[in-house]
Amino acid sequence: MHGSHDHSSGSDEVHANNERRMGLAALLTGGFMFAEVVGGIIAGSLALLADAGHMLTDFASLALAWFAFRLARRPADWKRTYGFDRFQVLVAFANGLTLFAIAAWIVYEAIERLGAGAPHVSGGIMVVVASAGLLVNIAAFWLLRGADRENLNVRGAAIHVLGDLLGSVAALVAGAVILLTGWTPIDPLLSLVVAAIIVRSGWQVVTASSHILLEGAPQELDTREIGPDLIANVSGVEGVHHVHVWSITQSRRMVTLHAKVCDTEDSDLMVQGIKARLKERFGLDHATIEIERAACADEPAKRAKA
Numbered sequence: 001m002h003g004s005h006d007h008s009s010g011s012d013e014v015h016a017n018n019e020r021r022m023g024l025a026a027l028l029t030g031g032f033m034f035a036e037v038v039g040g041i042i043a044g045s046l047a048l049l050a051d052a053g054h055m056l057t058d059f060a061s062l063a064l065a066w067f068a069f070r071l072a073r074r075p076a077d078w079k080r081t082y083g084f085d086r087f088q089v090l091v092a093f094a095n096g097l098t099l100f101a102i103a104a105w106i107v108y109e110a111i112e113r114l115g116a117g118a119p120h121v122s123g124g125i126m127v128v129v130a131s132a133g134l135l136v137n138i139a140a141f142w143l144l145r146g147a148d149r150e151n152l153n154v155r156g157a158a159i160h161v162l163g164d165l166l167g168s169v170a171a172l173v174a175g176a177v178i179l180l181t182g183w184t185p186i187d188p189l190l191s192l193v194v195a196a197i198i199v200r201s202g203w204q205v206v207t208a209s210s211h212i213l214l215e216g217a218p219q220e221l222d223t224r225e226i227g228p229d230l231i232a233n234v235s236g237v238e239g240v241h242h243v244h245v246w247s248i249t250q251s252r253r254m255v256t257l258h259a260k261v262c263d264t265e266d267s268d269l270m271v272q273g274i275k276a277r278l279k280e281r282f283g284l285d286h287a288t289i290e291i292e293r294a295a296c297a298d299e300p301a302k303r304a305k306a
Contacts, residue, residue, distance in 0.1 A: 017146070018154055019069035025140040025161065026062035032136040033059055039129030045187055048129055048171050049109075053102045055133070055167075058140075058160040061095040065157045085249045086212075092156040093209035099160075099202030106195040110188035126175025126187075130168050137165035155250075156205040163201040167194040208250070215246040218253055221282060226257070229281055234273045236265035241296065245284065256288040258296055267291045 033055040040048030068088040076083035144158040170190040177186045217223050227240035239260035247253045255278060261270045271289045278284040 019066060021143045021146055022062055022066040022069060022154070022157060025143045025157065026059060026066055028136055028140045028143075029055055029062055029161070029164075030059040032133060036129055036133055039125055043123075043125035043129070043175075045126045045171065045174070048126055053106065055164050056102070058157075058164050060098065061091075061160045062140075062157050064091040064095060065154070067091075082248050085252055088249055089209050089212045092205055093213060095156060095160070096202045096205030096209060099163075099198050099205070103195040103198040103202065106191050106198070110191045110195070113188040114185060123175045123177070123179030123182075126171060127179060130171035130175055134165065134168040134172060137161055137168050141165055156209070159201045159204055163194075163197045166197050170194050212247045212250065217245045218247055218250075221245060221253075221284075226255075226278070226282065230259065230274055230277055233281070234270070234277050236262045236270055237274065238262060242290075242298065252286070253284055254286050254288075255282075255284045256290075258290045258292055258298075260292045260296075263293055 033052055036048055036052040036055060039045075040052055065088065068091045071084045071087050074084050141158065141161045144154060144161060170193050174187045174190045178184055211219070223243055223245050226243050226245070230237050230240050237259055240257055241260075242258040243255070244257070245253065245255045257274075259270065259274055261267070270291055274289050275285075275287050278287050
């Protein structure tokens with residue numbers, strides 16, 4: 001009655017797998033983050049602190065993503081007729097924005113250090129801590145690789161972890177260079193590389209999530225093709241207009257449209273035929289179809305407003 005959606009047993013299993021893997025990845029990342037902060041302070045390494053800062057956003061991202069999966073279990077109600085699925089997208093958007101803030105801090109600190117002369121940095125401690133961080137990030141990334149990568153929440157979290165993994169590599173390289181050559185400017189320079197990785201990651205997550213929040217059509221779908229396709233492939237359809245396609249989440253897409261049909265066609269059969277074609281050709285399995293036999297019912301209202 002409230003437009004709630006039913007999860008099949010298959011989608012329930014996928015959802016549970018996503019939630020479980022997200023929770024484990026969050027525990028791994030959060031647990032090591034504190035060790036990396038301590039190691040960065042002791043070593044005097046901005047690269048380690050930058051990586052720890054990125055790991056902090058990773059932990060927040062993973063924890064919020066896990067909570068979003070938990071919240072999405074709740075059924076739709078009369079206030080939220082689509083349920084709580086989109087909370088995942090909102091979380092992804094917020095996490096993407098935090099990446100920009102942490103990147104700005106890293107760039108500022110790196111420029112300050114380069115201008116003032118890089119302080120003493122312990123390459124040995126950097127190598128040890130960065131190596132451990134790399135192993136943790138590999139484990140977290142492996143966990144998320146086993147989740148549903150079509151899910152925006154999973155994708156956003158995986159991008160966070162991948163960026164952090166590359167940050168650990170940068171810190172490891174900086175530590176090795178300092179250990180072998182004593183050239184400390186490599187630490188803030190590679191921190192700038194980490195910042196660039198973070199900005200790129202944040203941009204990907206923010207653009208994808210904001211597109212969904214703005215009710216944009218799925219990126220892989222050209223809505224201009226829907227009308228001509230239905231006219232060509234569903235007998236009795238004479239015209240299609242008022243086509244609106246959007247997503248609740250990246251995997252849960254909706255479409256509404258008006259279809260003008262022949263007077264002799266049965267409305268119920270026409271709706272069934274249009275829905276079947278939308279699912280077969282465009283992968284849209286949640287459609288609301290308005291059948292029209294004369295003028296569009298919305299046109300008189302538009303003329304009155306004009």
